[in-house]
Amino acid sequence: VNAPASEFALIDRHFRRPVQHADVRVGIGDDAAVIAPTPGAELAVSVDMLVEGRHFMAGADPKALGHKALAVNLSDLAAMGARPRFALLAGALPEPDEAWLDAFMQGFRALAQRHDVELIGGDTTSGPRNLCVTVIGELPAGAAITRAGARAGDDIYVSGTLGAAALAVAAARGNVALADADRDRLRARLDRPEPRVGLGLGLRGVASAALDVSDGLTGDLAHILEASGCGATLEWARLPADPAIAARLDGPDRALALRCLLAGGDDYELCFTAPAHSRASIAALSHALDVACTRVGVIDAGDALAVVDRDGAPLQPLPRAFDHFA
């Protein structure tokens, strides 16, 4: 952290706290934080940048945004099977708005505390609103679940449900009307995603590959296939659709519902693969954590992703994935 005068008052008030963990040797307020990693552990490190007008709208609830800025990063650690430990927060704000920053940090800290994550560094500046969070997690040596470990014959799983966040975006844009009973649940999925940290930890030594579904299932699964050098068949009818998506799959909103389900971003569920002999372990883990883990397809030795109907017929056309530069 290098910043002067009024900016410092902001940092002191909102960011600085007494150091919480003994392995944080130097916390916020020096040129760099210093941490003492657990002997033998490996560290997973990820960074995500959230931009106003792109990842959230102007006027977005700052408390929800504080939650989400950390959540999307913890989701990356979950996908590696890493235990979240530390975070750094860099932010540009149009003006030093204390009330906004206070609410943002409430959302950020509440999620950080639930996962025992310590904020160890930061940077603040004026500029178009932009939140950039770096997270550091710990892993036993060699335990990282990468995208490259899927093998032909492995099952493909998805946690929780898909499509809710994208349907909330569609509703916010006026492209679909939601029932009152659905509105809050869908909006919460978009604004306050829950990173699957416990599931990621439980999948160490069980899953052969994993990633988080942040950009849409088909696009994200394609990354596993590319990294692992294999193909897959996905049975779309088995996908764990949010109820509001499921209800639209046979009506006039079918195309939209399919797009939310297969290519909707922002769900932050885990998509993972595992050999068939792990089915019982995964069922037990799912039960213990109360997180649905649905088997949705199988990895094969090809090089393509086939999305098929119940009868094995390919789904055509495949909904397009979301593109940040589209």
Add this chain to the structure above:
Amino acid sequence: VNAPASEFALIDRHFRRPVQHADVRVGIGDDAAVIAPTPGAELAVSVDMLVEGRHFMAGADPKALGHKALAVNLSDLAAMGARPRFALLAGALPEPDEAWLDAFMQGFRALAQRHDVELIGGDTTSGPRNLCVTVIGELPAGAAITRAGARAGDDIYVSGTLGAAALAVAAARGNVALADADRDRLRARLDRPEPRVGLGLGLRGVASAALDVSDGLTGDLAHILEASGCGATLEWARLPADPAIAARLDGPDRALALRCLLAGGDDYELCFTAPAHSRASIAALSHALDVACTRVGVIDAGDALAVVDRDGAPLQPLPRAFDHFA
């Protein structure tokens, strides 16, 4: 890194490279990077965000900007005495401009290679131009040079020269006219600062406190005093002024020159303290690295920073520090 379609093409072409270091277990292209820290080492972690219109002007040379975005972070590691190892780069760009990104990465990578820093992660998105770099360095356990170790009687040093970058900013704003002979040197100090990495490493076990002069010497030194619970007297006439600053200290631009010298940002020199018995070590280090280390004052048991003339008279008024939110 989580990003789709055209954005992926950008990442692949500009960010991804074969993993260079054996302790990078997972590099760019997964949900998170995974590193295996050197056994027993501590890690220094810092993040800095550079915003267009605030830290650099629209139209800034992208290659210089790539250098600077990493340099300001390596400077933070240098100030802790840490050896730079890894970097993560998150960036928002108004459009996926290949030529711009290519030039930016050239500047970034050239500096990274000189310090053997590996880029292990990133995130790209569209948005107002914003570069956020996270760096990770290594330190022997307990070796970090913090801001809190200065003690009464310690000497205060400044590396290199001060004031050049701020004078270049003043010239760019039309507040001062530069001689042709000075223009390129000053501009290079602003646009392509050289982080004092070697000096920082050499100061382990020698300096009692250190930070980098990013916001102006008096403001930055005040952070050492606050963190260390002491005061200081700074003899401003001993400060290692850039020649173009020195030439202006007795003329009509005196006020501007003093402000650049004492409160100018962006020099990225190190300010550090050390007990008097370390003078010979510091002289030897300075000679070995060919980096001037100038003794400019002394720490005392008070709680104030006095900036004095050759005759001990206080300099009044003290130039104000730069404020990002001013």
